[in-house]
Amino acid sequence: MTQTTEFDLKSFVASLPLLPGVYRMLDSQGQVLYVGKAGQLKKRVASYFQKKNISPRISLMVSHIARIEVTVTRSEAEALLLENNLIKTLKPRYNILFRDDKSYPYIVLTGHGFPRLAYYRGATGKQHQYFGPYPNSHAAKESIQLLQKIFRIRTCEDSTFSNRARPCLLHQIHRCTAPCVGLISQQNYAIDVRNANLLLQGKQSEVEGLLRQGMEQAAEAQHYEQAAALRDQLHALHTVQQKQFMESGRATDADIVAVAELNGVLCLNLAMVRGGRHLGDKSFFPQNAEGQAADEVLHAFLAQHYLNHSVPPLILTSTPLAANALEELLGEQVGHKVQIRHSASGERRQWLDMALKNALLTLHQQAGQQAGQLARLEKLREVLALPQLSRIECFDISHTMGEATVASCVVYDNLAMRTAEYRRYNISGITGGDDYAAMRQALFRRYQKLQAGEGKRPDLILIDGGAGQLSVACQVLEQLGLMEIPLMGVAKGVERKPGLEQLLLPQHEKPLQLLPDNPALHLIQQVRDEAHRFAIRGHRAKRGKTRTTSMLEEISGVGERRRRNLLARFGGLQGVYQASLEELAQVEGISLSLAEKIYQQLH
Incomplete structure (x- = not known):
């Protein structure tokens, strides 16, 4: 209406x-x-x-x-x-908003004859087994590494697994039983997969009992090597239990959500328990939450978060909620009863207390970081006489001898780097190695939108480079009618050492050089280094993609099918490069003469 x-x-x-x-x-x-x-x-x-x-x-x-x-x-x-x-x-301006994580990581055991243990993000299906979600990628990847130490399940891609001729490095360091070359039977491999499955479900006592029983049976049958292997698995299991997880006495699946406040700033901490194991936690800072009560923030988070993610049977909250409608909706979504509860005792109360402490710790850490950032920004405002300075955008160019040129733009705003606003620009149509032309193209593509009233106007533009790059930037802004935006070049100086940077300003003939311990210089270095890192990462990805296809495509006699066979057999171009002449000749469709041609071309 x-x-x-x-x-x-x-x-x-x-x-x-x-x-x-x-x-x-x-x-x-x-x-x-x-x-x-x-x-x-x-x-x-x-x-x-x-x-x-x-x-x-x-x-x-x-x-x-x-x-x-x-x-x-x-x-x-x-x-x-x-x-x-x-x-x-x-995204209304008065609603409490949380950053929408597109997906959480899982550990997956694939449904192959020799299942693969892997890190996974995305929609789950019925053909594989998924465990999680985990609060962050580090927790999931660490779990995979620790499970490898115990059960030595393969983690390689299917293309690599199907084309191995000899065991890989993981087998040599006792992280894989090498099913790819038949060093373990499918029956014995299935036992390791079963035990890993049980451990991921939180049934560690059952796994320990099965390992101990198998060890004793092997010893009685005088299969001492097998008994020793099972003994090593038991020892590794105990080590993992001590290192990774806070264990519960029950195989509970629950999420713990707690809200804390410090100096008017709210932080929400989400901790995940799966199979009785505390997998870790993650903190969120709500937007538009000034003056809001904790129960309103909690309700907003639960609705925005769980209507797109998997939901455990139990959600514990630090504040009581009237959430009957939300329980009903979440239950319909996942097909099982969902309870949202505040009252808890025993270990559940400990989980809530820990989530609250972590939220407060995050708030104190953020307050300390913001105080340091504010001091740096205030000093830079003073140095440049820019009282309204808040948003800084920095540009850098990266290439290798003119190959795969990439420009980066990173954004610093409201006392933090804003990664969601970073942009990369693939530079084309210029002479290789022409940094001036690359900078011109990147700046023009970035700021021509401001003429149409789109995008955010920066308070300062940093250019990673010397007087030439700064001159190009001035020309672009003049062409776009944006000369009122302050510009500054950041040159490495004669000795090219951190702390000796020269700051170039269009209105100053001589460069400005700040003392190495000046907070303003530290902020400039922080933003410049982030632009450099972001540019290099994009350049390497572009260069690697270009080289992976072009180097093999340039070899006569290596068509699409033979190129695919080579990459599949050796797991990528690096593997092809490292292969010997004899190994190349073993690939389907590659004769000895063609193998010699490939080897000579790559080396």
Whole structure:
């Protein structure tokens, strides 16, 4: 229901039904200010205009409302789903927002004859077994490494597994039993996979019992090598249990969500327990949460987070919530009962206490980092006489002898590097190695959008380079009519050592050189180094992709099929490069004469 004439609040509220639904509050420009859901639309919308003790934030929002739109739904749970989808799509300025992680990492055991243990992100399917999710990639990858030490399950890609002629390095360092070349039977390999599966489910006592039983049986049958191998697995299992996980007495699947506050800043900590093992935690900082109560922040997180991710049977929260509709909706989504609980005792209370402590620790760490960043930024403002300096964008060019030129742009804003706003530009149509032309192209592509009113205007542009690059930047900004944006070049200086950088300003004839311990220089170095890192990473990826295809394509007699066979057999171009003449000749379709030609071309 959309108001097309002058908005009459009183009659509009009177016309609303006492039914569940979603309301959207818009300003005079048609921008959505806030999205909310209600069990009874009439009562909820009216409450915004009747309460005398509403917060200053809500009072400010109400003062900007030009019209209200509503959508009636069949249930409150359906309203909750629609509300969440609209919040993620519209990102209203007065809604509590959390950064939407596209996916969480899992550990997967594939469904092959010799299953593979692997790190995985994305949608899960029925053909493989998935364990997790893990709060971050480090926790998942560390778990894989530790499981390798115990059960020595393969982690290689299928193409590598199918084309191995001899055991790889992982077998030599006792991280794989080399099923690719038949050094373990499928039956014995399946036992290792079963035990890894049980351990990932949190059934470590069952795994320990099976290993001990197998060791004793092997010893009785005088299979001493097998008994020794099982003994080593038991020892490795004990080491892993001590190193990696905080164990629970029960095989519980639960998430623990706690909110803490420090100096008006809120932090939410999410800890994951799977199979009774505490897998780690992750912290989130909500946007638009100033003055909001902890229960409102928690409810916003649960709705935005779990309506796109897997949901455990139990969610423990640091604050009590009225979440019946959310429980119903999440249960329908995952096909099992979901409980959201606050009261807890024993180990569950310990989990909640630990999540709260981690949230507070993160807040203290962020406060310390921001204080340091603020001191650096204030000093840079003073040095450059730019009192409004907040957003800095820095450019760098990376290539190898003119090959695979890439330009990077990184963004520093609001006292932190903003990785979501980083951009890379693949440079083409220039003479290889012409850094000036590359810088010109990158700057033009970046800032021509400002002429159309798109994008954010920086308060300072840093150019990693000398007077030539800075001159090119001045020309581009003049061409685009953006000369009011301050520019500064960062040259490495004569000795090219950190701390001796020369700062080049268009309006100054002589370069500015700050003392090595100057906080302003430290901020410049931080942003410049990040631009350099980001450019090199993009350049290496582009160069590697180009070389992987071009070097083999340049060899006559090596078509697409033979090239594919070579890459599959040796696991990539590096493996082909390292292969001997005899190994090359063993690849399907590669004769001895062609192998000699390939070897000579690559070397």
